[in-house]
Amino acid sequence: MYVGIDVGTSMVKAAAFxxxxxxxxxxxxxxxxxLHGGVVEQDMEEVYAAVVDVLDSLTAQVPEPVELAGLTGQGDGVWLVDAQGRPVRAAASWMDGRAHELVxxxxxxxxxxxxxxxxxSAMFPGCPGPLLAWLESHEPKALDAAAAALYCKDMVFHRLTGAGPTTDVSDASMPFLDPRTRSYDNRVVELLGLTHRRGLLAPVSDPVATAPALGEGLAAGTRLANGPYDLPACALGAGVTSPGDGLLIVGTCLASLVATTDLDLTGEPAGLYISTDRPGHWLRAMPAMVGTAALDWVLSTTGVRHEEVDGLLADTPPGAHGVRVLPYFAPSGERAPFVEPRLRAELTGVSLESTRADLVRATCEGIGYAARHCLAAAGLTGTLAVCGGGTRSPAWMRLLADVLGRPLRVVEGEVGARGAVLAAAERYGEPLDAEAWTRPTAVVEPDAARAAYYAEGYEEHLTRLTAARARARA
Incomplete structure (x- = not known):
């Protein structure tokens, strides 16, 4: 039995394979x-307790011993810990917006x-550079008390194994890692005013760190590997490793990833290059701030249950009777495929005749247009896999295929946890069949007529977005 642990933003999961x-x-x-006033934080003890709880429950269900385990989790944010791995303060989430003035x-x-x-790396308010600089100005005593500024999965690895603070090249990619040398760029640390805090950056393990578990959640001695974080772990779990192939993760964050061997640091600064376990191979990532979180907000505001979404999508035609949504709901604005910290969501074309179905479809279409923008900027030329919570809605997947104008290789299940296991197996030399592990569960083809309609809608979306960005800067 192999176990993958995925420490997400709102959900901690563990899967056995x-x-x-x-x-x-x-x-x-x-x-x-x-959440309060743009500040978004998490209780580290709550997160760690959830990890131990899901592992206890999971291993109790399956009697076979765990051969090895892989760990992944949300990226960015700042998780300050002391020398024992205990929290110094609440974790600042990747969704946090308090450092927008610095950006x-x-x-x-x-x-x-x-x-x-x-x-x-195109910095955004919720990444470690701005957050550490903000803490330096407003909470220097928290930094004084810390032994390390970790990422989420690194905190969990520290606690589960007792190993020293460490991270991997994927998490370190934002914003301090030089993707060519695979080590921290001290000039970047200096530019952000953090040279005297350089010691808080965890050592980068390349390849990912391994250590035996101490006995909480996993049996003592269980082999555990730390990383990569959730975006590259999902790429591994979906089989996206060939240059040009892409992955769309329809989760809390709407993440678009394209595998590449071309490191191009020209053009509009946006997104990031995620270093992978193979030197010379990166994931060009455009992780938009809000994916299913935008739809969740609309559903809760209108009183619609998740199980009603498919039916509502069938109740209104493409274009949602003129209702349009720019789905930039995050308190910290947007980070991909552009950085606009003050950008906010916009809902237009609504009248007394508009229905809940119109609002739901317009939101799903807006998220689809944002995904198309990100994938184009990331350089997608090959196949496209899709995973995440949004794949549970067949109607939304059909809508996405139409909006994107291309087939979707749907990969269901715990894709991040699956990728974490594959990364751990590679590190430990376990011979797993990656092709069998990453086979898609379905392929959704676009409808030609609807795809043509949405191609025009996408151009309209870009026009509205340009105007919204100008207003955000005014």
Missing amino acids: DSTGRELAIESRSVGLT DRWLADGTFETVFRRTG
Whole structure:
């Protein structure tokens, strides 16, 4: 039995697989987010307790011993811990927006672009650079008390194994890692005013770190590997490794990834290059801030249940009777395929005749247009896989295929956990059949007429977005 652990933003999951990649059991626990005034934080003890709980429940279901386990989780944010791996303060989430003024300043003075040209990382308020700089200005005592500024999965690995602070090249990619040398760029640290905090950056393990579990959640001695984080783990779990092939993750974050061997640091600074376990291979990532979270907000606001979505999508035609949604709901604005910290969602074309179905379809279409924008910017030329919670809606998948104008290789199940196991197996030399583990569960073809309609709608979306970005800067 192989176990993958995925420490998500709102849900902690663990999945057990046999040697062929068949899912044997899945356990999950929700974890909370605290949101107030643009600040988005998580309780580290709650997150870690959820990890132990799902592992205890999972391993109790399947009597076979765990051969090895792989760990993945949400990226970005700042998870400050002391020398024992205990929290110094609440974790600042990747969704946090408190550092937007710093990003605004760096955008204006050229620091933002300089960092991108050196690392391929377009900073946004919820990534470690701005957050650490904000903490330095407002909570320096928290940094004084910390032994390390970790990413989410690194905190969990630290606690599960007792190993020293460590991260991997994927998490370190935003924003301090030089993708050519696969080590921290000290000039970037200096540019962000953090040279005297350089010691808080966890050592980069390349390849990913391994250590035996201490006995919480996993039996003592169980082999555990740390990383990569959730976006590249999903790419591995979906079989997206050939240059030009892409993955769309329809989750809380709408993430578009394209495998590439071309490191191009020119063009508009946006997204990031995620270093992978293979030197010279990257994932060009355009992780838009809000995916299913945008639809969740609309559903909760209109009183619609998730199980009603497919029926509502069938109740209104493409174009949603003129209702349009720019789905930029995150408190920290947008980070891909452009950075606009002050951008906010817009809902237009609504009248007293508009229905809940119109609002739901318009939101799904808006998310689809945002995905198309991201995939184009990331350089998609090959096949496209799709995974995430959104795949549970067949109607939404058909809509997405139409909006994107291409077939979707749907990969269901716990794709991030699956990728974490494959990464762990590679690290430990376990011979797993990656092709069998990543086989799609379905292929959704676009309808030619609807795809043509949405191609025009996409151009309209870009026009509305240009105007919205101008208003955000005014």
